[in-house]
Amino acid sequence: MSTIQKIDRRDFVKLFGLASGGIILGCSVAADSKDFIPSAHITGFNPNLFIHLQKNGNIILIASRSEMGQGIRTSLASAIAEELEADWQYISVEQAIGHEKYGNQNTDGSRSVRTRLEPMRKMGATAKMMLITVAAKKWNIATTACKAANHFVINTITNEQIFFGDLAADAAKLPIPKEKNIQLKKVKDFKFIGKNLKSIDLKDFTHGTATYGIDVRIPNMKFAAITRCPVTFGTVKTFNKDKAGKVAGVEAIFEMPRLLPPTGKFFGMLGGVAVIANNTWAAFQGKIALNIEWNKGVNENFDSEEFKKTLTKRVQKIGKLVPGIRGNVNTAFDASAKTIEATYHVPFLAHAPMEVPNATAWFKGDKIEVWAPVQDPQTARSELAHFFEIPIENITVNVTFLGGGFGRKSKSDFVVEAVAISKKINAPVQVVWTREDDIQNSFYHATSAQYLKGSLDRQGKVTGWLQRVGFPSIVSSFKPLSEYGSGFELNQGFTNNPYAIENFRLENVKAEANLRIGWMRSVVHIHSAFGINSFVDELAFAAQKDPVQFHLDLLGKDRIIEGKSKFPFNSKRFKNVLTTTAKTANWGEKLPKGHGLGIAVHYSFYSYIATVVEVSVLDKKVKVENIWTTIDCGLALNKDNIKNQLEGAAIFGMSLALYGKISAKEGAITQNNFYDYQMTRMKDAPKIHINIVDAMHEPPTGVGEPGVPVIAPAICNAIFNATGERVRSLPLSELGMV
Amino acid sequence: MDINLSINGKLHAVQVQEDMPLLWVIRDIIGLTGTKFGCGVSQCGACSVLIDGKLTKSCGIPVSDAIEKDIFTIEGNSENLEFLRQAWTDGNVPQCGYCQSGQLIAATSLLDLIEKPTDKDIDEAMSANICRCGTYTRIKKGIHTAVKLKNETK
Structure with a gap:
């Protein structure tokens, strides 16, 4: 665990520009080493969480994680308020710049609360203890005769009380109490944790005053748009700027080189032709008027439909064995009463956050300042130091609000673009992607094909399980020519399959990347959960068993896997979300004609989640009527926020199940905008019922992502239940079902 | 010009x-x-x-x-927008917040036209606004809450 330290006021002022006396505490949190982090981050003691109690009583928390709608600013603040016994009104949150002092700031992997809750609580408790010590001295009583409540320290003998702010200056002179003397509150005494807290940013969100990246305005800034090659990694052969140059407001047009990242880290930028103008619209118009001839390069013949066929073929044949084999599947298949096989497919997907990628940059010769909606400001900063050869300490990355991230904004190519343009034009500039740019030049969620074969004995018990999967790896974006899934990808639902099946074999087939591949909310879990849950449903039907009972039987005896980890897998908790969801959805009761229920259960980001979906199918058109989700995410920090996240995850999962498909022809993406890359809308939105398991004594686990992967398989299983038709290839729109 | x-x-x-x-x-x-x-x-x-x-x-x-x-625009003030803002706050509607300016303006327009919209009215009026975070359940509830808040002040 991290050490809590007092931070020198002068250093703090230097770092944050926040002047005022009082206590400033900092502590460091180590990164989650199991997760994949593309860039090197500094190790050793770097306080990366800060709170500042000022003399006026205000408490400022420095949020080192990016806010993209997951509510982290509020969640972190509530942990401090809880242990400090603060009045919520006095708490405010400042967004941290990108700096290695904050440790790993990469906001992904649903890990912010998981890694930061405990240190935040300890800092709050430390500050409280220091305030009590000062007050006890003033009253000349024992600290045990004092308590803190609602921003005051109270003398329990005389009922006198002193305001936190009035104690701050003296408290700052005290040494930090020893960690072993710090006592955290008991679950039953919580006032903030586990309750329903509203977002700390609601006023700005409802008045249009929250500053997202695209809202940054710097005096005399220019606006820029870039046309990038429609084929991944293609380059400019020639271009004619005559027509574009005549667009009113356009001031400059030039070629942007491709900046190739060094192997193993960073994102670089694609290059293309940049149009600089005095407003965004003019830059967009200039882009349309450009006449560019491309060297399309190695990916020019890429066709995603052909690739789907190729992957589908490959998964029918033996692939590379993935460790974790048990027994012998072939023997099991030969000896079985029945075998079932099926092939599943999920297309490429784009994140499409409502705020398109954008960044504002000012290259000032020896310094760079950036304002951007980035999930990973440190990688952005390191990238800039690398590509522009400026010492990293001279680079400031200011993190704005993110208008959605979903993984897209952890890739900082758009930041590199803004800096490259600012350097060239010697002025501050904002680069804005059009929606078409966002859809057509993204880092895509990988398409996948998977083949499953299972065997049943005469009692309908599963005796063998073979799963073969192929998908272009995210690693290909860092190490070109990576053609197999990496460990962190395969461990997302595939190798950590919890079912107790005697004969078990996993294989991975080759899948080359012809687009930039990147992680998107829930990542590989999306296809893992789709394949496994769809196939379990098929096996259950073949065994003539109820799917819920069938999942329970597959789990076998209650057990704990990865016992040494802080977050061991507990099959009891997995079973519990399954049965709880089934119960809340009235699983097994008779439904109206044309309606069907489907279930899916999955373990991701250390959380257990099960979803039941009710669909109605009329004239082959599917409507999602109800979604019931139960999550066990350990300690539920902010319940209303968790509900909001899971409601949103249900809609996100629906979008990919119903409409999600990015395809490529002759290397270029064929979708353009929201009219052909569609999203779930209000009229499609079902009734969503969220249930959070009371597990307040368990450590907190992921919330932002786990709600997504279960949705598509639950929908497809519900369609089968309603119609007897299996959907094995997403999305439904391709099958004329929406 | x-x-x-x-x-x-x-x-x-x-x-x-x-x-x-x-x-x-x-x-x-x-x-x-x-x-x-x-x-x-x-x-x-x-x-x-x-x-x-x-x-x-x-x-x-x-x-x-x-x-x-x-x-x-969202920077403006109107009676219906104020009730909607209150309802959005009560219901903790936004996630990333980016689309909410447009959602609130569309909802204002709906309440300007229909005093007490049904779920179906809301589906029709609000389906032109995408929320990628998926806050539709809360937006719908928020519109009903705004109507309630408005009636309570009458």
Whole structure:
């Protein structure tokens, strides 16, 4: 665990520009080493969480994680308020710049609360203890005769009380109490944790005053748009700027080189032709008027439909064995009463956050300042130091609000673009992607094909399980020519399959990347959960068993896997979300004609989640009527926020199940905008019922992502239940079902 | 050309191309950034404003069509918008918040037209606005809450 330290006021002022006396505490949190982090981050003691109690009583928390709608600013603040016994009104949150002092700031992997809750609580408790010590001295009583409540320290003998702010200056002179003397509150005494807290940013969100990246305005800034090659990694052969140059407001047009990242880290930028103008619209118009001839390069013949066929073929044949084999599947298949096989497919997907990628940059010769909606400001900063050869300490990355991230904004190519343009034009500039740019030049969620074969004995018990999967790896974006899934990808639902099946074999087939591949909310879990849950449903039907009972039987005896980890897998908790969801959805009761229920259960980001979906199918058109989700995410920090996240995850999962498909022809993406890359809308939105398991004594686990992967398989299983038709290839729109 | 625009009751004199979409005049020329860019093709509703009370996607109309009309944006104030803001707060509606300017303007327009909208009215009126975070359940509830809040103050 991290050490809590007092931070020198002068250093703090230097770092944050926040002047005022009082206590400033900092502590460091180590990164989650199991997760994949593309860039090197500094190790050793770097306080990366800060709170500042000022003399006026205000408490400022420095949020080192990016806010993209997951509510982290509020969640972190509530942990401090809880242990400090603060009045919520006095708490405010400042967004941290990108700096290695904050440790790993990469906001992904649903890990912010998981890694930061405990240190935040300890800092709050430390500050409280220091305030009590000062007050006890003033009253000349024992600290045990004092308590803190609602921003005051109270003398329990005389009922006198002193305001936190009035104690701050003296408290700052005290040494930090020893960690072993710090006592955290008991679950039953919580006032903030586990309750329903509203977002700390609601006023700005409802008045249009929250500053997202695209809202940054710097005096005399220019606006820029870039046309990038429609084929991944293609380059400019020639271009004619005559027509574009005549667009009113356009001031400059030039070629942007491709900046190739060094192997193993960073994102670089694609290059293309940049149009600089005095407003965004003019830059967009200039882009349309450009006449560019491309060297399309190695990916020019890429066709995603052909690739789907190729992957589908490959998964029918033996692939590379993935460790974790048990027994012998072939023997099991030969000896079985029945075998079932099926092939599943999920297309490429784009994140499409409502705020398109954008960044504002000012290259000032020896310094760079950036304002951007980035999930990973440190990688952005390191990238800039690398590509522009400026010492990293001279680079400031200011993190704005993110208008959605979903993984897209952890890739900082758009930041590199803004800096490259600012350097060239010697002025501050904002680069804005059009929606078409966002859809057509993204880092895509990988398409996948998977083949499953299972065997049943005469009692309908599963005796063998073979799963073969192929998908272009995210690693290909860092190490070109990576053609197999990496460990962190395969461990997302595939190798950590919890079912107790005697004969078990996993294989991975080759899948080359012809687009930039990147992680998107829930990542590989999306296809893992789709394949496994769809196939379990098929096996259950073949065994003539109820799917819920069938999942329970597959789990076998209650057990704990990865016992040494802080977050061991507990099959009891997995079973519990399954049965709880089934119960809340009235699983097994008779439904109206044309309606069907489907279930899916999955373990991701250390959380257990099960979803039941009710669909109605009329004239082959599917409507999602109800979604019931139960999550066990350990300690539920902010319940209303968790509900909001899971409601949103249900809609996100629906979008990919119903409409999600990015395809490529002759290397270029064929979708353009929201009219052909569609999203779930209000009229499609079902009734969503969220249930959070009371597990307040368990450590907190992921919330932002786990709600997504279960949705598509639950929908497809519900369609089968309603119609007897299996959907094995997403999305439904391709099958004329929406 | 020289154009006078009335936004939230305030006059703005701007010099712009007459075919520039109103969205970009509001954001880049006048500097009111609460109205958002989402798609540029009237598909997502992030840029919604009211023009003479009529719900309009500001990315889809040239500024010349807004001359001598009253433009209302998220930075403005109206009775229905205030109740909606309160309801959005009570229901903790936003996640990332980006689309909510447009959602609130579209909801304002709905309440301006229909005093007590049904779920079906809401589905029809609000389906032009995309929320990628997926806050539809809360938006729908928020509109009903705003109606309730308004009735309670009567």
